[in-house]
Amino acid sequence: MDLTPNKPSRSFPVRITCRADLAVLCELRRHVIEAAEQCGFQGEEAVKIEMAVDEACSNVAEHAYTPDEGDPTITLEIDLTPRALTIHVTDRGRGGRPEDFSAFQSIGEYCRMDRQGFSGLGLLIMKKFMDEIEVVSQPNGGTRVMMRKYRSEAA
Secondary structure, three states, rough: OOOOOOOOOOOOOOOOOEEHHHHHHHHHHHHHHHHHHHHOHHHHHHHHHHHHHHHHHHHHHHHHHOOOOOOOOOEEEEEEOOOEEEEEEEEOOOOOOOHHHHHOOOOOHOOOOOOOOOOOHHHHHHHHHHOOEEEEEEEOOOEEEEEEEOOOOOO
16 A cells, blocks of 8 residues: 555544534545545545545435434444445434435436436435445435445556
8 A cells, every 4th residue: 555655544444433413524524535545546536535425424414314313423434455445424314215315327417407306416426436336224224325446556
């Protein structure tokens, strides 16, 4: 693994559980960008990983819990291997049905005038910026989003 000189390397895997609140996303993004850089992703590639994870975390903060739930949490798990960066975003919120998590296939499809509402763009971003994405969710059973990005020399 290429590590940036003079930058301490973090031990992985990392697991962070915190309150599902938009105010903590900046801190979670910092951990993601650090992991991406430590895995060898730089520049635009690292920013795309950060944006994909930010979308998943924002979805938890904005949609996973009802306003009256007392302890809404989000868990971010980051793991590095020589081949890939894998990130899981998990909540214990209201979850949903598979059709609730279907992503548009392109920005053109998203821009169609007959679509229902404005949801789905975040999933499209995750799908376009990462090599693999898997969403597992059940009504009242929470949601787990797995995202993986392979290093180009290992693909």
